[in-house]
Amino acid sequence: MRRDNPAPHMSARPLLEIRGLHLDFGTPRGHVHALRNVSLDVPAGQVVGIVGESGSGKSTLAYTVMGLLSDNAEVTSGAILFEGRDLLSMPTSARQSLLGDRLSMIFQDPMTALNPVRTIESQMIDIQHHEQSGRSEKRARAIEMLHRVGIADPQSRIGAYPHHFSGGMRQRICIAMALLVKPALLIADEPTTALDATLEVQIIHLLKELQKEIGCSILFVSHHLGAVAELCDRVAVMYGGEVVEVGAVREIFHNPAHPYTRALLECDPGRIRQRTRTLPTIPGEVPSLLGNRKGCIFRARCSQAFDRCLHEDPVEYRIGLDQIARCHLLDEKRLVSA
Ligand SMILES: Nc1ncnc2c1ncn2[C@@H]1O[C@H](COP(=O)(O)OP(=O)(O)O)[C@@H](O)[C@H]1O
Ligand SMILES: [Mg+2]
Structure with missing residues (x-):
């Protein structure tokens, strides 16, 4: 179940590959670890959604790819390969010439x-x-x-x-x-959040149509599960600066493996059929991202948390061919001994 080899149908090189990305914001209160070990692929011609509560790092990730971060942001490790070239190590001029050419963005406002x-x-x-x-x-x-x-x-x-x-x-x-x-890649950060529900549906359909026509990939940030279900092929669920689960939309929405994903879907009584405009509320608070941390980021709000969740960072476990979640509950050793 451990993530060893890529699934066979994923062997073509993705358009965008985010690898082990760590990012801190320097603040008067200390370093905010806004992204922790984030890895995510955007295959060519696909729409990948990012969902998660406010403050989970969705915009930070989108802006990091675009190179539009504030001055207090520092990528401490990782790589962002776009068409095989690392955006983080290329000269500023080369990076800028990609913007508005191979890469473009739409914003909430x-x-x-x-x-x-x-x-x-x-x-x-x-x-x-x-x-x-x-x-x-x-x-x-x-x-x-x-x-x-x-x-x-x-x-x-x-x-x-x-x-x-x-x-x-x-x-x-x-x-x-x-x-x-x-563009080869369009990044959209909550492009429909400021619009009413009817307009949102129209814009989602429009994006879908144009994406098919142009053949570009889209990285679609949203806290609207219904919009993600409608538009995306794949989805990454973010929590506290980490991608806790990623996979095909169908898998994630019908067979969620991470307790956080399950909580998101369970709190949403109509599931994705009902057009909920906001993410459901999960009891408890989003964790502080200040300082160093050990163990699972979701443990404080997880009803299934056990000892190991306090002391050890969960690794990525593969479920089926193409779904990955970071949760100790998925460890085969534990499943066998349980
Ligand atoms: N410029 C900044 N300086 C300090 N902290 C920031 C800055 N931008 C974002 N953050 C923090 O990073 C975390 C992730 O924020 P963000 O990426 O905006 O989340 P989301 O888009 O998922 O709501 C939050 O804790 C937020 O307060
Ligand atoms: Mg945001």
Whole structure:
């Protein structure tokens, strides 16, 4: 059950490989260990979701891949291989040229990405700076993309400013901009959290359609289980800065192996069928990420915790072909002796 060899169908190299990533934030109270030994693959052409309670490190992970971290962040070990090259060790210039070309991002608040004092047209033309084509060709492509994301009358609307659009329309424009560059990987950090439920469904469907068309991968951060079930092929469950379980969406949602994943799903009475907008509440508090820690990160809230959970970090156990969870309960030795 230990993680030895990759499953046979996973042998093609993933587009993004995060390996043993540790990241600290320096704060006046000490080091916040926001990511601990995080490993995650995003296969080419697949949508990978990241779920977990607020503060579990989802945004930190997304921003680390994008290279958009604050100054007090320090990656203490690990690697992030994108198309086989380590993003963390490549020169800044090489990394920057990947942004808005092979890698692009959509944020929870579309105004993070849009410049309020420039027209949509100039922003959508600028974002194509990697393209050789002329201005009128870029403009035509922008109009077509606006049309694709459902902006009515894009020919004349392209000249408007961001504040002329509603929140939902602005998010559509951001998606159009992010996809205009035909990225290999799109990172979306809670792109639908600020929208109402109807708009959310529309945006999820739109993302799914465009992803299939462009063939890109998406790393989709959300605390909405229903949205992840709808959009993603795979999902990673994060807790306290660690990936506690990862696998195919079908496996994780129907056969969760980690007590935290089970708790998330059990607290959600309608399961994923019901469109719960927020993650269910699990009794207890998210652990402090300050200082060093030994043992399982979830033990304080786990009803099945035993001695070993206090003293020893759980390793990764493989369940079936393609599901991995970090929990001592999955140790074969224990299962045999129980
Ligand atoms: N710039 C920062 N400085 C210090 N701590 C931070 C910073 N950004 C995030 N954190 C901390 O890192 C942890 C993970 O945060 P975050 O990645 O935003 O979680 P999520 O996106 O899952 O809600 C939290 O404990 C948060 O307080
Ligand atoms: Mg976040």
